[in-house]
Each structure stands twice: as structure tokens, then as C-alpha cells.
Amino acid sequence: MIHARFKREHSGFSLDVDLCLPGRGISALFGHSGSGKTSCLRCLAGLDRAPDGYLQVNGELWQDSAHGYFLPAHQRAIGYVFQDANLFAHLSVRRNLEFGLKRIAAAERRIALNQAVELLGIGHLFARLPATLSGGERQRVAIARALLTSPKLLLMDEPLASLDLKRKLEVLPYLERLHAELDIPIIYVSHSPDEVARLADHLVLLEDGRATASGPLKETLLRADLPFVLEDDAEAVVDGRVINYDPTYRLLSIQLSGSDAVLRLTHTPLAAGKPVRVKVKARDVSLSLEKACASSVLNLLAATVEHWTLLDNQAQTLIHLRIGEERLLARITRYSFDTLNIHAGQALWVQVKSVSLLASD
Numbered sequence: 001m002i003h004a005r006f007k008r009e010h011s012g013f014s015l016d017v018d019l020c021l022p023g024r025g026i027s028a029l030f031g032h033s034g035s036g037k038t039s040c041l042r043c044l045a046g047l048d049r050a051p052d053g054y055l056q057v058n059g060e061l062w063q064d065s066a067h068g069y070f071l072p073a074h075q076r077a078i079g080y081v082f083q084d085a086n087l088f089a090h091l092s093v094r095r096n097l098e099f100g101l102k103r104i105a106a107a108e109r110r111i112a113l114n115q116a117v118e119l120l121g122i123g124h125l126f127a128r129l130p131a132t133l134s135g136g137e138r139q140r141v142a143i144a145r146a147l148l149t150s151p152k153l154l155l156m157d158e159p160l161a162s163l164d165l166k167r168k169l170e171v172l173p174y175l176e177r178l179h180a181e182l183d184i185p186i187i188y189v190s191h192s193p194d195e196v197a198r199l200a201d202h203l204v205l206l207e208d209g210r211a212t213a214s215g216p217l218k219e220t221l222l223r224a225d226l227p228f229v230l231e232d233d234a235e236a237v238v239d240g241r242v243i244n245y246d247p248t249y250r251l252l253s254i255q256l257s258g259s260d261a262v263l264r265l266t267h268t269p270l271a272a273g274k275p276v277r278v279k280v281k282a283r284d285v286s287l288s289l290e291k292a293c294a295s296s297v298l299n300l301l302a303a304t305v306e307h308w309t310l311l312d313n314q315a316q317t318l319i320h321l322r323i324g325e326e327r328l329l330a331r332i333t334r335y336s337f338d339t340l341n342i343h344a345g346q347a348l349w350v351q352v353k354s355v356s357l358l359a360s361d
Contacts, residue, residue, distance in 0.1 A: 002027075002153070002185060006043040007052035015039045015050070015209040021202055023058045026179050026186045028196045028217070031206035037189040040206070041155050044187060045080055046073035057153050058185070079146030081156045085138035087130040093141050094126040100148035110150040111182075119181065120144040120174050136167035140174055147182075154178075154186045160195060168195075175199055197221070197237050197279050198358040222320065222327055234282040234318065237358065238263075238326040242274045251298075252357070254278065259324025261301045265355040277358045282318060282329035284354040289340060291349045299352035303328065307344055308337070317342070321350060328352075 002021040008014070015036050021027040029037045042048040044055065046062065049070060055063040062071040087096050101113055117123045120140040130138055139159055146154060159175075160168045172195075178186065179199065190196055196203060196217070203220045205213040213220055218237050220226070240254040240263065252267040254276055263278060270276070291300055303321040310317055317337045319330040328350060340348070 001056075001058065002187075003054065003056045004040075004044060005052075005054040006040065006050035008039070008043065008048065008050040013039070013209060015043070017206070017209070017211050019204060019211060019214055021187070021204070021214075022185065024183055024185050025201035026188050026199050027202040027204060028200035029187065029189045029204050029206055030191065030193075030196050032191060034208075035206040036209040037191075037206055038157055039209070041157050041187060041189055044153070045078055045155055046071060046076050060152065077150065077152040079149050079151035079154045081139070081143050081146050081154070081159045083158045083161045085130070085135075085142035087138060087141060087145075089130050091129075092126065093122065093128055093130070093133075096130070096141060097145050097148055100145035104148075104150050108150060109148075111147050113148065116144040116147045119147070119177055134167060134170075135163045136170040139163065139167075139171055143174070143178070147178075147184075151184060154184050156186060156188045158189050158191070160190075160192070172198065193233070193235075194279075194358070197235070198277065218327070222329065234329055234331065236280050236282070236326075236328045237277060238280065238323075238328070239275065239277055240326075242270045242272055242276060244272060245269045256301075256323055257325045259326070261323050261326075262299075263301075263352065263355050264298045265357060267357055279356045279358050280328055280352055281354070282331040284352060285321075285328055285330035286351045286353070287319065287330055287332060287336070287340060287342075288349045288351060292351065295351065297351045297353055299350075299355065301350045301352065303348060303350040305342060305344055305346040305348065308342060310334075323350070 001023045005018040007016050017040055029040060031037055043050050043053060051065060053063045053065045062076055063069065097113060120143055122140050122144055125137060160171060188199060200217045203217045204211055213223060213226055221237060238256055240256045242252060243255045244253045250266050251264050252270060254263045301323055303323045306320040306322050308317050308319045316331055316333055319332060319342060321328045321330060
């Protein structure tokens with residue numbers, strides 16, 4: 001468990017957060033520019049000292065201002081990845097990595113050079129200088145160098161922000177590998193909803209230096225008391241497992257957790273049994289009292305209404321639905337709501353017009 005409490009005033013900005021984050025997996029700090037994401041990260045790293053602060057990382061105390069204790073940044077077992085790779089331009093990839101490795105005494109190293117290289121897929125880059133690398137390759141080297149410090153906490157400050165879409169898609173699978181294969185808690189700062197939905201286990205929403213919400217990703221995305229849930233881009237993230245692939249139509253079939261419900265989407269082949277995460281936008285979900293016999297919509301799922309929220313415009317409602325262990329949102333008109341006589345506990349059919357595959361472990 002990570003307990004972080006920071007109060008700090010500077011340059012007309014106030015940071016006031018009190019967070020309990022999981023001791024493993026990826027916790028995302030999400031918010032608009034100026035919301036306090038980087039300020040919070042710098043306090044976690046010890047680069048900024050909050051006059052009123054407390055930080056404990058999986059049982060290790062790093063700050064307790066009430067008792068005058070502050071562990072300096074250079075003594076904290078952290079890895080820090082910035083927006084820019086910040087590699088040493090005059091050193092080869094191998095020597096950049098060795099710089100990270102040499103920061104840690106041999107007896108304290110928990111990640112070996114070959115392990116970091118394999119995780120980030122950078123072995124073929126060893127002899128090259130940073131100037132000859134693509135942006136995605138430089139970031140992968142920077143992440144590997146941070147890992148070679150054997151951190152007990154890995155901080156990532158918008159590591160994909162400077163990359164174009166192609167390079168982002170190149171790096172994201174490697175971030176997923178870190179999540180799946182390493183037992184190191186990661187604090188990931190981003191203003192990209194897709195990155196957060198794809199990578200995070202835990203979500204912290206920051207606004208004006210304060211945490212407006214903090215909790216497991218899938219639950220927090222559905223909270224009706226949060227403004228973004230009521231916006232046009234409201235969405236749900238669900239987990240499932242690949243059950244088969246139809247090469248004729250290039251359709252991937254995914255069984256949702258805790259039910260027999262299956263989502264199908266156009267995709268390249270994935271191995272049967274592979275865990276995946278998908279995103280479904282509320283505006284792409286429609287409801288019916290009966291299962292359609294003939295429809296161009298591929299995904300027809302039995303669901304139960306949990307509750308509903310009347311949106312501010314009074315013309316639409318947001319319906320919360322359960323399918324096995326997973327939950328979806330549907331955005332429908334009030335006319336449809338009244339016509340279908342929507343009520344809690346009601347069994348009906350969900351028609352999903354579009355599904356986006358986010359991640360596969």
C-alpha cells in the first residue's frame with residue numbers, strides 16, 4: 001500500500017492530496033494540464049518537499065513532516081521516466097543502461113540487465129547512440145534504465161506525450177509487459193483517457209490540485225457523481241478472455257468475465273485464452289426488450305438494469321447495466337427510457353455497436 005499526503009503552496013497553485021494507492025500494479029494520475037499531476041509526482045519522488053507531507057511505500061517511510069522526517073530523493077528507491085527520454089547523448093544504449101545499473105550496489109539489484117533488455121525489446125540497439133534512435137526506442141531505453149535502478153516505486157510522467165501515434169502504439173505493449181511481469185508499483189501520469197483505460201488498475205482524478213476521486217479504474221469510470229461520466233464520451237472498461245478467431249471475417253470473440261456473454265470485434269488474431277481489456281462507449285450501446293432476430297449489430301447481450309441517471313439536458317438518461325461480473329453504460333433518450341419502462345432489476349438486451357480492444361496481457 002502507498003499512502004501519500006501532500007499539502008504545498010507555490011506560484012499561485014495549491015496541492016492538497018491524501019491518497020491510498022495499491023502497492024502493486026499501475027495507478028494513473030489523470031487530469032487536465034495544471035491539475036497537479038506532475039506536482040504530486042515530484043513530491044512522491046522527493047524532488048519537491050511538501051511542508052506538510054507523509055509518504056509510506058509498502059511499509060517504508062519516506063516522509064513524515066509531523067516528526068521532521070524527510071528521505072532525500074537520491075536515497076529513495078525510485079525510477080523516474082520523464083516525457084523526454086533524457087538519455088546521455090554521448091553514451092551508447094548499453095552504457096546508458098549501465099549508468100542506471102551502477103547506481104545500485106550489486107547485492108541490492110533486483111532487476112538484471114538482461115531482464116530489463118528483454119522486457120523492453122532493446123537488445124539490438126546496444127551499440128547505437130541516442131541520436132540514431134526513434135522516439136519510441138529512446139523511451140524504451142529510458143524505461144529500461146529506470147528499471148535497472150531496481151526501484152521500489154516507478155514514476156512515469158506522461159512518457160508517451162512527446163510521441164506520435166505510431167510510436168505510442170509501439171511503446172504501449174512494453175508498458176503492458178511491465179505491468180504483467182514485474183511486481184513494482186507504477187504511478188503513471190497522463191491526460192490521455194485511452195492510455196489510462198488501457199494501462200491502469202487504479203484511477204486518481206485530479207482537479208485544481210485536489211483528488212476529486214480515487215479508486216479501482218472500472219468502478220471509478222462508472223461513478224455517477226463524477227462530471228465526466230455524464231459527458232458524451234462516458235465509457236466502460238470490461239475484462240474478458242479470447243475464445244476464438246474467425247479468419248474469414250477477421251472477427252475476434254471475447255467472453256466477458258463472470259458470464260457466457262461474448263463480444264465480437266474486427267481484429268487481428270489473438271491466442272485463445274488470452275486475457276484482454278475492451279472499452280465500450282455509452283453512446284454505442286442501445287437497449288431492447290427483445291433479442292433482435294436479424295441485425296447488423298454483432299453484439300447482442302443479455303443484461304440487467306442496475307440504476308439510471310437523468311442527464312443535465314433532461315432529454316437523455318444514462319443507464320447502468322450489469323452483465324455477469326462486468327458493467328456497461330448506455331446513453332439513451334428519455335423518450336426511449338419511458339417507452340421501454342426502464343427500471344432497476346429489469347432484464348433486457350444490450351446492442352453494442354462498437355467495441356475497442358484496449359489491451360491484451
